[in-house]
Amino acid sequence: MSCIGTAGHVDHGKSTLVKVLTGIDPDRLAEEKERGMTIDLGFAWLTLPSGREVSIVDVPGHESFIKNMLAGVGSIDAALLVVAADEGIMPQTREHLAILDLLHVSRGVVALTKADLVDEEWLNLVREEIETQLKPTTLVGAPIIAVSAYTGLGLPALQTALDSILDVAQERQNIGRPRLPIDRVFTMTGFGTVVTGTLIDGIYKVGQEVEILPSGIKTRIRSLQTHRHQVEVAQPGSRVAINIANVARSDLRRGDVVALSGQMHPTMLFDAHIHLLADAERPLVHNAHVELYSGSQEVPGRVRLLNTEELQPGQSAWVQLRLDRPVVVARRDRFILRIPSPSMTIGGGEIVDVEPRYHKRFQKSIIDGLERLSHGSPEELVMAALDRRYAFRTGAKAASTGIKPAYGLIGYELADIVKHCNLAEEVTQQTRVRGAVVERRV
Numbered sequence: 001m002s003c004i005g006t007a008g009h010v011d012h013g014k015s016t017l018v019k020v021l022t023g024i025d026p027d028r029l030a031e032e033k034e035r036g037m038t039i040d041l042g043f044a045w046l047t048l049p050s051g052r053e054v055s056i057v058d059v060p061g062h063e064s065f066i067k068n069m070l071a072g073v074g075s076i077d078a079a080l081l082v083v084a085a086d087e088g089i090m091p092q093t094r095e096h097l098a099i100l101d102l103l104h105v106s107r108g109v110v111a112l113t114k115a116d117l118v119d120e121e122w123l124n125l126v127r128e129e130i131e132t133q134l135k136p137t138t139l140v141g142a143p144i145i146a147v148s149a150y151t152g153l154g155l156p157a158l159q160t161a162l163d164s165i166l167d168v169a170q171e172r173q174n175i176g177r178p179r180l181p182i183d184r185v186f187t188m189t190g191f192g193t194v195v196t197g198t199l200i201d202g203i204y205k206v207g208q209e210v211e212i213l214p215s216g217i218k219t220r221i222r223s224l225q226t227h228r229h230q231v232e233v234a235q236p237g238s239r240v241a242i243n244i245a246n247v248a249r250s251d252l253r254r255g256d257v258v259a260l261s262g263q264m265h266p267t268m269l270f271d272a273h274i275h276l277l278a279d280a281e282r283p284l285v286h287n288a289h290v291e292l293y294s295g296s297q298e299v300p301g302r303v304r305l306l307n308t309e310e311l312q313p314g315q316s317a318w319v320q321l322r323l324d325r326p327v328v329v330a331r332r333d334r335f336i337l338r339i340p341s342p343s344m345t346i347g348g349g350e351i352v353d354v355e356p357r358y359h360k361r362f363q364k365s366i367i368d369g370l371e372r373l374s375h376g377s378p379e380e381l382v383m384a385a386l387d388r389r390y391a392f393r394t395g396a397k398a399a400s401t402g403i404k405p406a407y408g409l410i411g412y413e414l415a416d417i418v419k420h421c422n423l424a425e426e427v428t429q430q431t432r433v434r435g436a437v438v439e440r441r442v
């Protein structure tokens with residue numbers, strides 16, 4: 001199952017397009033209907049010409065609701081970037097495109113909407129403008145289809161283009177560690193509390209024991225729905241509504257994560273590699289206040305720059321993010337950074353370690369370790385995990401009195417790395433690692 005997210009400036013025709021494509025009005029709230037503007041996320045689904053069923057998350061285009069947009073694009077497979085032919089590229093077209101780029105969304109189609117309002121010559125000018133804008137991003141070369149929700153022009157071509165980009169999309173990974181970043185919570189008469197989100201990294205089954213993180217509330221999956229149909233098993237990549245047992249709506253909020261009990265651990269510190277947008281207004285200083293957006297979570301924190309005094313626009317750095325509240329994240333998750341005032345997206349990055357120690361700055365060994373964790377071969381990754389466990393044990397031994405010896409990997413687990421990198425086969429072929437397993441060091 002695939003999930004497509006809309007993107008684009010307010011009033012460029014996103015919701016209207018989703019409505020004509022799916023027959024579902026994604027603007028759910030009374031206020032949205034009154035103001036004729038998308039405020040929060042909308043959800044719809046359709047069957048493409050190939051028979052593939054896809055979910056669509058419709059995001060608000062207005063800059064005041066960018067937080068809602070970010071909660072929606074966290075786990076999409078492809079983007080439907082909407083640009084109105086009469087206006088062309090506008091500020092939130094640029095910001096949304098930058099966000100898609102930072103999240104490494106590399107599959108997308110551009111819908112050049114309201115084509116009924118302009119002539120061919122103008123259409124071609126806007127097309128060129130979009131091509132130029134896409135060039136430095138992950139969406140370079142995305143097909144640009146002129147459409148009109150009013151006349152129906154281009155709609156079949158748009159559906160075919162969506163089908164083709166999803167043909168080359170990788171299957172959503174199932175690494176046996178399902179998590180559902182919650183984007184909506186509501187109560188349904190006769191059912192109780194329901195949470196929705198896009199399921200990633202695994203499957204959920206009715207009856208499973210789960211926990212809500214970071215609060216740690218334990219609960220059970222009472223029933224599951226995808227696209228309003230009851231299912232016994234929910235698949236990775238699909239939009240899922242989970243009816244959970246005995247949890248009050250007031251105990252849940254957008255940004256919480258539903259995970260299998262004991263599988264994920266909230267953290268307030270992680271290591272990451274970040275990129276500051278080339279058009280960021282100023283350099284990022286050490287300890288700068290930022291807002292982190294990951295999945296549907298939004299948490300304030302500070303950036304500790306590990307290998308530079310000041311990060312210049314367009315440049316990248318190794319950092320530790322120290323958060324004000326716990327987040328639920330995994331290695332390889334991508335995230336967005338914004339600053340609160342003036343409110344703007346400044347960059348983003350990828351997580352490499354979810355439970356690091358507090359690092360000293362400007363330490364070559366630490367930067368080398370992060371490089372290895374980020375780009376290392378499967379063998380290096382596994383050995384790094386073993387080293388940490390070893391270091392942890394020796395540390396515990398050294399502080400022999402008073403401290404309870406603890407065992408087990410700290411941070412991420414070896415099994416996680418193996419699953420994450422789809423390594424099982426390569427890893428067992430590596431003799432050093434096989435040796436380690438035989439010696440029961442793992």
Ligand code: GDP
Pocket residue numbers: 008009010011012013014015016017036037038061082113114115116117147148149150151
């Ligand atoms: P959103 O904010 O991007 O979701 O934009 P909407 O879908 O709310 O559309 C904004 C306005 O553009 C509405 O008044 C729509 O009726 C109008 N609109 C949307 N699509 C088309 C189109 O294909 N042609 C024309 N002429 N107007 C359109």
